[in-house]
Amino acid sequence: MLKVPDHQVAGHQACDGMVGPLVDDSGHFYKPLQNSERGSAEVAFYTSFSSNNKIPNHILRFFPLFHGTRLIEASDGSGLHPHLVLQDVVSSYHNPSIMDIKIGSRTWYPEASDEYIQKCFKKDRESTSLALGFRISGLQVHGSKESGFWKPDKKLIKNFTAKDVRLILRKFVSSNASADSGVDPDCSFASTVYGGSNGILAQLLELKAWFEDQTIFHFYSCSVLMIYSKDSVSKGRSSGAEVKLVDFAHVVEGKGIIDHNFLGGLCSLIKFISEI
């Protein structure tokens, strides 16, 4: 039984006649291969990554599991289409709060075409990418049974300033998060979700240590997903907060050089979160 995912916050979505991802009820996420070289680049990354024995075990958990590719009926009913079969990283959460953060002040790789570079450069400059080293690409925050999810409009997210980003990172861990700009976020879940030895900050620091050393891949236009469930936190249980990396259509070989673009952006995000 394939269906459109409930909790997708960024990227191409299955709506308006577009082909989008699908999920099944056994925790798989089916991502349609994009046309042109992007789709094959992402398959190539997952294939190379999965078979690389130089990735430490504690780093593997930041990546969705890869189960190959499969031809399945596209979400728009237009016939069979090749899909990446990945782990559905939010399937184990009830009412997950999710933020998708694209890392790097630069989302293009040096070998890209001038046209592509100009397009990305414009987006990086108009968003917070250039200034902060990252930009928020999407988010949903679960409020309560009554209020449901707060999920700001894509256009709104596109225009986030540095100040907005600071506020949103606070709202993300607040019990009173809403579109209302008059409400001061209480950050009541900050210590559980961001803090602690299993919290998001600890996980980001682990990733950072790996990025200071690894020279295998450069992750352009890749996102950090931050996921947690407010239900668990409210019940006094662990937040189950997790960091995952997603979107590898623009990963290139590192050639013995660290990914200083990703690392710089990641350090900037860490600083923002550590200040909350």
Place this chain on the structure above:
Amino acid sequence: MLKVPDHQVAGHQACDGMVGPLVDDSGHFYKPLQNSERGSAEVAFYTSFSSNNKIPNHILRFFPLFHGTRLIEASDGSGLHPHLVLQDVVSSYHNPSIMDIKIGSRTWYPEASDEYIQKCFKKDRESTSLALGFRISGLQVHGSKESGFWKPDKKLIKNFTAKDVRLILRKFVSSNASADSGVDPDCSFASTVYGGSNGILAQLLELKAWFEDQTIFHFYSCSVLMIYSKDSVSKGRSSGAEVKLVDFAHVVEGKGIIDHNFLGGLCSLIKFISEI
């Protein structure tokens, strides 16, 4: 008694009728204020930096001491010209080996004019800045009494590839450094100069820790100088290896954001050096 410095490896030099820096015999370095806003920007930086009490003591030592500005006769004899009076960071060394490394994959700041951005962008792309997060701007390596200094031509340095950079960082700490590409650098000073608790690597890591936290300044187009004296090392004494930051004509306010561009490049340099 002012004279043209013996050991300048990068930047504007007092030759060909150009105004360049001067030194005196009490350890001062006189840097002519550049025209336009660059000169005043550098004065503004030193003034602001010197009076900022949030800079930790162990970080202050990475910056040349600032002694204000002074009107002195320009190096080309064209009359009085305003100069920055700085500490001459190499005056205490005998036959210093020096490398000037411009940090950051991007040498322009987001608020710069399009024309300036395009100019810098081209240089960053043609040099190793974009790929490595830093580029070598100049160097001199002392060989022996007989061979004197090896100081590659500026044009040669401009065309350094990633592979060249790796080689030069090895040559810099070798007893057999020379222009001869057939000679394999012996790296015989690597453990003393790069390594150890007072070595260059330890100093760069100290700087890195500060850059992970500081949000006061963004250092565009700023250089790390690495200095040591082979004479001392050969005699079994400490290398006196020092790291200094220089060139602050393009420092801008950090506005609460870390300098992820500098930090990323610095981490990349650290990785290169740690592999030697």
